Amino acid sequence: MVVSVSNFIKNEARRYGVNFIRIYNGCDLERFYPTWEDEGYMLYLGELTRHKQVYIPIMVSHILDIPLIIVGDGAERKKLEMYARKKNAPIEFYGLVNEQTLVRVLQKCSFMISGSIHEAFGLAFLEAEACGKPVIARRCAAIPEVVKHKETGFLCDDLNDYIKYAKILWKDKELCRRMGLNARRYAEKFSWNNTAERYAELIKELN
Numbered sequence: 001m002v003v004s005v006s007n008f009i010k011n012e013a014r015r016y017g018v019n020f021i022r023i024y025n026g027c028d029l030e031r032f033y034p035t036w037e038d039e040g041y042m043l044y045l046g047e048l049t050r051h052k053q054v055y056i057p058i059m060v061s062h063i064l065d066i067p068l069i070i071v072g073d074g075a076e077r078k079k080l081e082m083y084a085r086k087k088n089a090p091i092e093f094y095g096l097v098n099e100q101t102l103v104r105v106l107q108k109c110s111f112m113i114s115g116s117i118h119e120a121f122g123l124a125f126l127e128a129e130a131c132g133k134p135v136i137a138r139r140c141a142a143i144p145e146v147v148k149h150k151e152t153g154f155l156c157d158d159l160n161d162y163i164k165y166a167k168i169l170w171k172d173k174e175l176c177r178r179m180g181l182n183a184r185r186y187a188e189k190f191s192w193n194n195t196a197e198r199y200a201e202l203i204k205e206l207n
Contacts, residue, residue: 002018002019002020002021003020003021003022003023003199003202004020004021004022004023005022005023005024005025005120005121005142006022006024006120006121006142006145007022007142007145008120008141008142008145009022009120009121009142010022021202023195023198023199023202024121024145024190024195024198025121025123025126025190025195026190026191026192026193026194026195026196027123027126027127027130027187027190027191027192028130028192029130029187029188029191029192031099031103032103032106032127032130032131032187033107033130033131033132034107034130034131034132034133034180034184035107035108035131035132036132036177036180037107037108038108038109038110038173038176039108039109039110040067040110041066041067041068041069041108041109041110042057042060042061042066042067042068042069042109042110042111042112042113042166042170043068043069043071043105043106043109043111043112043113043128043133044057044068044069044070044071044072044112044113044114045071045072045102045105045106045112045114045124045127045128046071046072046114046116046124047072047073047074048070048072048073048074048075048076048077048080049074049075049076050075050076051116051117051118052074052076052114052115052116052117053115053116053117053138054070054076054080054115055080055083055115056113056114056115056159056162057070057113057114057115057162058080058083058084058087058089058091059087059159059162059163060113060159060162060163060166061084061087061089061090061091062084062087062088062089063163064163064166064167064170065089065090066090066166066170067090067091067092068089068090068091068092068113069091069092069094069105069109070091070092070093070094071094071095071096071097071102071105072095072096073095073096077093077095080093081093103131106127106128106131106133107131107132107133109128109133110133110169110170110176111128111133111134111135111136111153111166111169111176112124112125112128112133112134112135112136112137112153113135113136113137113162113166114135114136114137114138115137115138115162116137116138116143117138117140117141118140118141119140119141119142119143119146120141120142121142121145121146122137122142122143122145122146122147125137125143125146125147125153126146126187126190128183129146129147129152129153129183129184129186129187130183130184130187130188131184132180132181132183132184133180133183134152134153134154134169134176134179134180134183135147135152135153135154135183136153136154136156136162136165136166136169137153137154137155137156138155138156138157139155139156139157143155148182148186151179151182151186152179152182152183152186153179153183154168154169
């Protein structure tokens with residue numbers, strides 16, 4: 001028996017004849033919690049690599065003139081910094097940060113945004129939701145299992161969707177807060193206690 005962290009991975013494995021059981025990753029809900037602050041910026045959190053499609057948040061920042069903080073590092077960082085400068089977008093690259101800073105930038109953002117085209121689970125999205133923040137992400141891979149469209153955030157098919165939904169959340173603070181409340185409630189389903197219980201049940205079944 002092999003454990004997968006999402007239905008997406010479980011279904012992909014079936015194509016190769018592998019029997020998986022799905023147990024979602026857990027989130028530290030005591031570490032990631034809402035403070036209901038909003039300092040007026042979008043947040044991208046993750047690797048700066050090609051499949052993360054970080055140019056999407058950069059384009060949204062440029063077109064809508066919304067400040068964007070990018071947390072993370074990777075092979076594409078220099079290219080992305082040059083791209084952001086070329087677009088003259090209001091963007092800050094934080095690089096890698098410590099745990100305390102990571103939590104605080106999550107708690108103080110307006111919402112998270114990601115252009116990633118592949119996620120086996122999407123823990124960063126769940127951490128944002130645990131902090132009471134809506135997430136705008138791509139409708140692909142395991143992301144719809146973590147981000148519920150029009151409930152805890154928005155799922156996008158193209159750049160136009162990203163622009164449309166970012167504009168909505170940026171202008172409608174009440175909707176942003178309401179989605180943030182939904183996001184926190186949804187994230188609570190992914191507590192480490194729930195994950196541990198599922199593993200304990202699996203061990204009993206195997207014995």
